[in-house]
Amino acid sequence: MPGPDSAESRLPALLNGASAVVTPSPWWRRGAVSSAVGAVGLFSADVAGSGDVWGVGGAALVALAVGLAHRGRPPRRRYPHLGRALAAWRSAGATPAQLEILDEAHRIRALTPPVGYRDRRTVINPLADAFAVFTSPAWRDPWLADHQLTIDPVAEAAEVIDHVHRVTALLAEVRAAAATVPPRSAARRTYTDYERALLGALDDGLRRARALSAYRGEVARLARLLEVSRALPQAEAFADRVLDVVSESARQDLAARHLDDSRVQLRELESGLREITDLLTTTPELPVAPRRPQ
Structure with missing residues (x-):
């Protein structure tokens, strides 16, 4: 792989499907899975009381599984020249x-x-x-x-x-x-x-x-x-929504007219109640009794 200052271009190879990232063999990961399964079996035998040797073997297989999994992990892709x-x-x-x-x-x-x-x-x-x-x-x-x-x-x-x-x-x-x-x-x-x-x-x-x-x-x-x-x-697409709002505004107009009519009725009722109140709170003037002749 050419360095960052190398004038050799890898673009033709990359355009033809080549890649600088080498994918590891799938057998590494398969070996890690097999080692992990074997470790589970050995630990199970150790728990069953078959001997300490099974526990040691299980630990060795766990270490082997970790190493194989690390070896089979694809390398991280780096793009240092792309920057931001x-x-x-x-x-x-x-x-x-x-x-x-x-x-x-x-x-x-x-x-x-x-x-x-x-x-x-x-x-x-x-x-x-x-x-x-x-x-x-x-x-x-x-x-x-x-x-x-x-x-x-x-x-x-x-x-x-x-x-x-x-x-x-x-x-x-x-x-x-x-x-x-x-x-x-x-x-x-x-x-x-x-x-x-x-x-x-x-x-x-x-x-x-x-x-x-x-x-x-x-x-x-x-x-x-x-x-x-x-x-x-x-x-x-806004047609239905606009029609809904417009129809709602028409209903609001009818409600406003109803409120105005009710307000007029309340005003007339208020006027009638005011007349009744005035009649009840005003002292009537009685006529003066005529003088009797002496």
Whole structure:
């Protein structure tokens, strides 16, 4: 396995299904299970009073089972070059094989000088394009699978990075070798031809990187279109709830009118009670008795 500073790329092997993590033989785990079963039997014989030798044998089998289980445990996968991007890719649903490819792609990209689209403004970033496509809801939509338009953005980005890395590394070697020969020599012309061919190969990688970026843009536009197309059914789904609320508001209006009518009746009742109270609390004025003639 190449070190972190090695220029040798493992991306072709990883893209072909190879893995740096070697899965241990299943016989280690099977041996651990068999040893554990044997230890249970020996401990049972020891409890039955058949002799201390069974307990010692059971302890030995337990130690053997622990060792075999440890030997048969798959090694822990490490992705040191992904860094903070590891959590984002994992939450997006990347598989361990894809994470291994991405980790190596990040390492190779760090060893590759920045390469632009020959416009002196934009630097290619296939990993960002791959992440945008990978996390887009449109790319995971069944509609794309039905129309056979899905790609593997992780593999696309890894192949672009690997190609650009190999071309730029060899181009640097050719230019360094050309600087050591006379300018007008046949060797210099040969190196110039090599450089021209490598620049053409670099353009091929740039076209693929540009195509991946364009695919990212199309997926983003499709995601917006799908969002708009699903907005109307989602809005129509509110119809029953809105009708329920509207009908409830009509009932509330009828109840409000009933309360207003009751309030008017209470006001009339209050007025009648007030008249009765006034009649009961007012002392009537009696007529003055006429004077009798003397």
